[in-house]
Amino acid sequence: MTKIITRSILYLFLIVVAATCLLPFYSMIITSTHTNSDIARKLLLIPGDQFLDNYERLKNTVNIWRGFANTLFITVTSTIINVYFAALAGYGFSKYRFRYRNFLFLFVLGTMMIPGQLGIIGFYKLMDSFDMLNTYWPLILPSIYNAFGIFLMRQFADSSVPTEIVESGRVDGYGELQIFNRIVLPIMSPALATLGIFAFIGKWNDFLTPLIVLFDNNLQTLPVMIASLKSQFTSDFGAQYVGIVIAVVPVLVFFSFMSKRIIDGVAAGAVKG
Amino acid sequence: MNRSYYGYFFVAPFFIGFAVFGLAPILYTLYLSFMKWDGFSDPVFVGVANYTRLLHDSFFYQTIWNTLIIWVFSNTPQLITALLLALVLNEKFIRGKHFFRAVYFFPHIITPVTLGVIFALMFDWQTGSINKILLALGIVQDPVNWFNSAWWSRIIASGVIAWQYFGFNMIVFIAGLQSIPSEVYEAAEVDGATKTQTALHITLPLLRPVFLFVFITSVIGGLQLFDAPLILGDGPNNTGRTMVMYLYETAFKNFDYSYGAAVAYGIFIVVMFFTAITARASKLRE
Numbered sequence: 001m002t003k004i005i006t007r008s009i010l011y012l013f014l015i016v017v018a019a020t021c022l023l024p025f026y027s028m029i030i031t032s033t034h035t036n037s038d039i040a041r042k043l044l045l046i047p048g049d050q051f052l053d054n055y056e057r058l059k060n061t062v063n064i065w066r067g068f069a070n071t072l073f074i075t076v077t078s079t080i081i082n083v084y085f086a087a088l089a090g091y092g093f094s095k096y097r098f099r100y101r102n103f104l105f106l107f108v109l110g111t112m113m114i115p116g117q118l119g120i121i122g123f124y125k126l127m128d129s130f131d132m133l134n135t136y137w138p139l140i141l142p143s144i145y146n147a148f149g150i151f152l153m154r155q156f157a158d159s160s161v162p163t164e165i166v167e168s169g170r171v172d173g174y175g176e177l178q179i180f181n182r183i184v185l186p187i188m189s190p191a192l193a194t195l196g197i198f199a200f201i202g203k204w205n206d207f208l209t210p211l212i213v214l215f216d217n218n219l220q221t222l223p224v225m226i227a228s229l230k231s232q233f234t235s236d237f238g239a240q241y242v243g244i245v246i247a248v249v250p251v252l253v254f255f256s257f258m259s260k261r262i263i264d265g266v267a268a269g270a271v272k273g
Numbered sequence: 274m275n276r277s278y279y280g281y282f283f284v285a286p287f288f289i290g291f292a293v294f295g296l297a298p299i300l301y302t303l304y305l306s307f308m309k310w311d312g313f314s315d316p317v318f319v320g321v322a323n324y325t326r327l328l329h330d331s332f333f334y335q336t337i338w339n340t341l342i343i344w345v346f347s348n349t350p351q352l353i354t355a356l357l358l359a360l361v362l363n364e365k366f367i368r369g370k371h372f373f374r375a376v377y378f379f380p381h382i383i384t385p386v387t388l389g390v391i392f393a394l395m396f397d398w399q400t401g402s403i404n405k406i407l408l409a410l411g412i413v414q415d416p417v418n419w420f421n422s423a424w425w426s427r428i429i430a431s432g433v434i435a436w437q438y439f440g441f442n443m444i445v446f447i448a449g450l451q452s453i454p455s456e457v458y459e460a461a462e463v464d465g466a467t468k469t470q471t472a473l474h475i476t477l478p479l480l481r482p483v484f485l486f487v488f489i490t491s492v493i494g495g496l497q498l499f500d501a502p503l504i505l506g507d508g509p510n511n512t513g514r515t516m517v518m519y520l521y522e523t524a525f526k527n528f529d530y531s532y533g534a535a536v537a538y539g540i541f542i543v544v545m546f547f548t549a550i551t552a553r554a555s556k557l558r559e
Contacts, residue, residue: 010361017358018376020436024391027402031394043405085286092283096276104284111291114299115497117517118541121524121534122301123294144290176279205384207500212525223386227504230390237400240390247387255382259375262382266441267448 032241054238067225078143090153156191306534323535344495346431359446377440389504426508449483
């Protein structure tokens, strides 16, 4: 009997927390389908029919799909760069016994300790002198260095890329880079996928860098556009809610397909780190 | 044939990328912190003037204080919930583990900016759903103007952050729990230990490395709060303004880049200080 009560309490706890996680999103979606006057006056619990009207007003002020496409472009390019160069360096650290290898690897790990905002003003000034302000280069090129990715990839290469396969590639007359591209990368694909998901989410959520390096509204990313909703629609709550829905629902769909992989990746990264 | 020198080519892109986009900006920021520069004219050397100003800047101290308050209010409930959920979800009889883990983790992958807007809308005093619910339940008579109160603005900012990160920390705790070998629990069971005793005397002590990881990441992350608090606003008398918000506002809104550079190094020192304290405190407990 006490067993049943304890279990019921535990389930109740799990369900209450789950509801706390989902209710704000439910409320967003519901509210986005009502008129401004209803949003102001009532507590809304069921869907209305004003979504398209709210959407039209949003679309006339903020080019939200353009922001979506911009973010997608930046995120996909930097994810590819991020994953490729992390794999390259992780494999380099794993399979080549060059001098100062351990020291250099420690240095890579050490760079993870540096807080992100420390260099942001110098970064802005340097991008200005490279003539890269208001372009996507400052958002994409820094993906070349990802210490955490190298750490992850080295672990994977140590345990799952057999040195014999590298040797056999050399016997077949492949160059070192060819071996990496044609033989090693396919073997590393599970690790590439895990790191890719992290890189993708991180870049998709990036806010400060686009906020300071991009000036042109048409180049701007989705998070910056979402942040501007508040100031652009001071009293049009319907349009703001629609903007949020556009930002959240695709992520929700993506996550419902990838949740297991994402969560297992976090768990693996945490235990190793 | 010795090909080990190829390793240098493979790791070189990291070091080049870090030198250009990581290290150079950090050093350039340091250089700027000794200058006077408004973004237009040439920088002028002013020595430690920016740092002297920083030491006397009550706004900066206020942002340290605000950040610490928001950090404490977000981390305490966040870590307790994460640990409790991890312990519950680690029980064998619980069904639907994947579903619950996924739901709890979901807020973590939403852009912090978006979460900031969501909470700002929810707590809007005229149109937000929170006031509507409180009014409907008869808990308050008049709508509460949340963002007009120093403590409520901080608590809401903390709430957003706690809500966003508890799922992530829960996953880390679960991973830690699963790395404890089952023999330990079997031995405890043979000795007749109760569930509570097992949790207090076996599980928690064995989780210590995981706690250290979670604390240090939460100090480093928690002291750099920016996105969501920026959307929620400065609060009355800047009581909701975090250190990084101050950095951003000084440099990119008031165009005082050189003073902003000094603020950046000030934040760096504060973060290092608290990270060192955390690392030290977790060692002392052993």
